[in-house]
Amino acid sequence: MPVLLFRPKDYLFPSTVDELLEILDRHGDTAQIIAGGTTIHELAYRKGMGDVRTLVDVTRLPWGRISQHDGDLRVGATVTFTELAAYARNTAPRRLAVITDAIAGIRPMQIRNMGTVGGSICSSLPFFDLPAAFVALGASVTTRGVGTAARTRPIEDFFWDFFLPDLKFGEVLTEVEFPVPGPGTGGSFQKFESNSVDWALISIGVQVEVRGDRFTGVRIALGGGIGRKVTRAVTAEQALLGRPATTDEIERAARHVTEDVRAFSDFRGSADFRNHLLKVYLTRCLTQATRRAAP
Numbered sequence: 001m002p003v004l005l006f007r008p009k010d011y012l013f014p015s016t017v018d019e020l021l022e023i024l025d026r027h028g029d030t031a032q033i034i035a036g037g038t039t040i041h042e043l044a045y046r047k048g049m050g051d052v053r054t055l056v057d058v059t060r061l062p063w064g065r066i067s068q069h070d071g072d073l074r075v076g077a078t079v080t081f082t083e084l085a086a087y088a089r090n091t092a093p094r095r096l097a098v099i100t101d102a103i104a105g106i107r108p109m110q111i112r113n114m115g116t117v118g119g120s121i122c123s124s125l126p127f128f129d130l131p132a133a134f135v136a137l138g139a140s141v142t143t144r145g146v147g148t149a150a151r152t153r154p155i156e157d158f159f160w161d162f163f164l165p166d167l168k169f170g171e172v173l174t175e176v177e178f179p180v181p182g183p184g185t186g187g188s189f190q191k192f193e194s195n196s197v198d199w200a201l202i203s204i205g206v207q208v209e210v211r212g213d214r215f216t217g218v219r220i221a222l223g224g225g226i227g228r229k230v231t232r233a234v235t236a237e238q239a240l241l242g243r244p245a246t247t248d249e250i251e252r253a254a255r256h257v258t259e260d261v262r263a264f265s266d267f268r269g270s271a272d273f274r275n276h277l278l279k280v281y282l283t284r285c286l287t288q289a290t291r292r293a294a295p
């Protein structure tokens, strides 16, 4: 039986954002936010919690809501995967399919019930599934810090490196938002794992808009083991924009997918294998998203 060596001294439940920021400011880097706790649990198990002595639980803050404002969908930081998938399924199943697909692939079920949107984004790991789905949807993130105004920026700028989000000392993520996908849009998310419990070798989130049988909007986000952060496949996107929404065009564009990323080799698979997977899975994703965009 493994021994869990991480023993925090305090476990605090702030009830307002100001109280949370004050706690983080007072405790410095000996305090860490905990939401669903699923990544923290892994870090603790691997002795990766450093000098943390105080865990600050954000699940009692008013961040558990999903709402629409002026054409944007706003998702609070503590919304769980299960709650977000249910909302997407009930609201616009084909237009928000990139979200439901991504969450359906998150296993086991306990992670879907406990894991939160904020925890998934703030871990800043390209292997996690929801970040690529949000990049495909053109999402932005909003953060707050002590004594500073809220900052909103594109989510793709938020990921700097493994475990390194664009968060200043004491700053927290409050919500993620993206334009509600309109008529003629569809999404898809697919990933390839060598087994059901390992990180994805590659993952792809796609959102397309089709008008008059042509692609009028395309966003492709690549994750998994293809780089140190989620990356847009801009060349493949450009190859499709304005082109007819046909299988030939999709296959032609998918051949460009490796031009914007540098896949790496590790014990899970070679860079060549990952590049091959990217082309195969992008073709599948674009085909599925295009079908879902049909009236």
Ligand SMILES: Cc1cc2nc3c(=O)[nH]c(=O)nc-3n(C[C@H](O)[C@H](O)[C@H](O)COP(=O)(O)OP(=O)(O)OC[C@H]3O[C@@H](n4cnc5c(N)ncnc54)[C@H](O)[C@@H]3O)c2cc1C
Pocket: 032, 033, 034, 035, 036, 037, 038, 039, 040, 041, 042, 058, 077, 105, 106, 107, 108, 111, 114, 115, 116, 117, 118, 119, 120, 121, 122, 123, 127, 128, 129, 130, 171, 172, 173, 174
């Ligand atoms: C067994 C297992 C299987 C998994 N399978 C998958 C999978 O298939 N697909 C997948 O994508 N992921 C998977 N994960 C990872 C899981 O998605 C993440 O652990 C989860 O998204 C993190 O959310 P959380 O709320 O549990 O985060 P926490 O563990 O609570 O926090 C994660 C990090 O984010 C920080 N943080 C949390 N909220 C905020 C905030 N509002 N502002 C600032 N910082 C914040 C925390 O301080 C911490 O550094 C798996 C994890 C486990 C343990």
